[in-house]
Amino acid sequence: QVQLVESGGGLVQTGGSLRLSCAASGTIFSINTMGWYRQAPGKERDLVADISSDGTTDYADSVKGRFTISRDNAKNTVYLQMNNLEPEDTAVYYCNADLMAHSADTATGYRYLEVWGQGTLVTVSS
DSSP states (O other), rough: EEEEEEOEEEETTTOOOOOEEEEEEEEEEEEEEHHHHHHHTTSOEEEEEOOOOOOOOEEEEGTTEEEEEEEGGGGGEEEEOOOOOOGGGEEEEEEEEEEEEEOOSSSEEEEEEEEEOOOOEEEEEE
């Protein structure tokens, strides 16, 4: 069993900052890409930023220069530092991980999983 637990959401004024954290736990062998997605009311879930196991990052154009994604491989944790927040950043933020987990049900003893967190709400007031 593998799960992602997010923290750090909340209410902030325009121009403020928040830092989101997401910790993966369970029978994990290795984690490939970890990322953050967000979903605003009435809209689809979109990629905000992701980071590969070698540290390569990718950002949505709307957050470049304001958000920074990082990860601590020893802690199986990914972070999203969000600065200069705007009302348009208001959404539920979801953590995502592509990983390999130990498994007693496969011939190799491993299985690939894509796991989502439960989401954390970020509200930016104008």
